[in-house]
Amino acid sequence: MDSTTKPTQRYHHGDLRPELVRIGRQMIEDEVSPSFRGLARAAKVSHSAPQHHFPTWGHVLAACAADGYRELSADLEQVRAASGADPRDAMFRMGDAYLDFAGRSPVIFRLMFNKSALDVRTEELEREASAAYGHLASAVRALDPAMTDVKFDTLINSLWALIHGMSVLHIEGQVCISPTTTLTTPAFLRSGLAALIAR
Amino acid sequence: MDSTTKPTQRYHHGDLRPELVRIGRQMIEDEVSPSFRGLARAAKVSHSAPQHHFPTWGHVLAACAADGYRELSADLEQVRAASGADPRDAMFRMGDAYLDFAGRSPVIFRLMFNKSALDVRTEELEREASAAYGHLASAVRALDPAMTDVKFDTLINSLWALIHGMSVLHIEGQVCISPTTTLTTPAFLRSGLAALIAR
């Protein structure tokens, strides 16, 4: 056969795991009732091939969620690098990035913050989640490097709660916008963040 | 047989639907991988009996979520009745009640705000969800009956986002509390609400 123009069907896929995560994220995002066998079909491997990389379907979800955290972390880090010296401005931009990520990948976003669905807690998942949290924490700390623990806790909890809550309202289509109002979701978020920081 | 002391096994259950919702909520809350047939077993009826009350398993979820919204609405209404004339105080108490509900029924709470899991949107679900939102909206309006639409939108979105976000952090065990901090989740929420209202 002509094995140079068309790669002959190999017995081994070669790099299946990352592809499974990629396809898995796509399936989850597209809400095509995700299943182990459906994933195998999409990757054009046998129905039990994925089991060699993920013990259960829960591990696939965990890997996809970890991938989501990785993407969120990258977004936050990029925003942080792009923003100037003003820590308040950096915080605003982080809120925008958080909101953007949720709007871009709502289903993965819901999965990432749903311990019921994420019953499998892999080391990778915990690590990526902590990394994302770390970006937020250092941005909060930068608002006032000398603040007390109580102040820090109050700030990070309320800021994160507002950002996360606004993201949820956003992707669930439950942000209230009256006919006469011209403001948008990011504006509501920024206004709230400013009030919390100024406190 | 003695049909007076022990009710003989009836062919018809008599009042199956509400019992299915009750058992369903329990199963969902207990995370015992919820299934149509498991529900039937728990209710001691045939494996297909629930289908006569709920076309698909998604309809069971919708009914359970609607039940959750009903409970949340009752909590909010009770708090509203119990609080005095100060609308700010009423808002604080509503936040507490919201937080309480999430902590009491975390799995149902996650379900209620997860459009991915709640793929079936019944009329009952939309109605109960709107009712719960209504309680929050009127409480926000009471903060200043003369406020503009922009002000109202800004307030309700940020307040709800903060309350909801804090509830999520709470049930996911991600509220940050440093060793030296003595504050609790409700305190963080109240502090944030005060800042948003005062704006």
Place this chain on the structure above:
DNA sequence: CACCTATCCAGTCATTGACAAGATTCTTGT
């Protein structure tokens, strides 16, 4: 009493997740 409809049961089918055993390829030590 006859009929009708709501409710419930038993049976069936394709699909699923998990497991087991065998086939193929890669890797590592010598």
Place this chain on the structure above:
DNA sequence: ACAAGAATCTTGTCAATGACTGGATAGGTG
């Protein structure tokens, strides 16, 4: 180079599930 073993993938199988069908039973209405 090459054999041994590990890693990867396949086929086969099993109980369990959701959805569907047709039939049995109960309550209500005339």
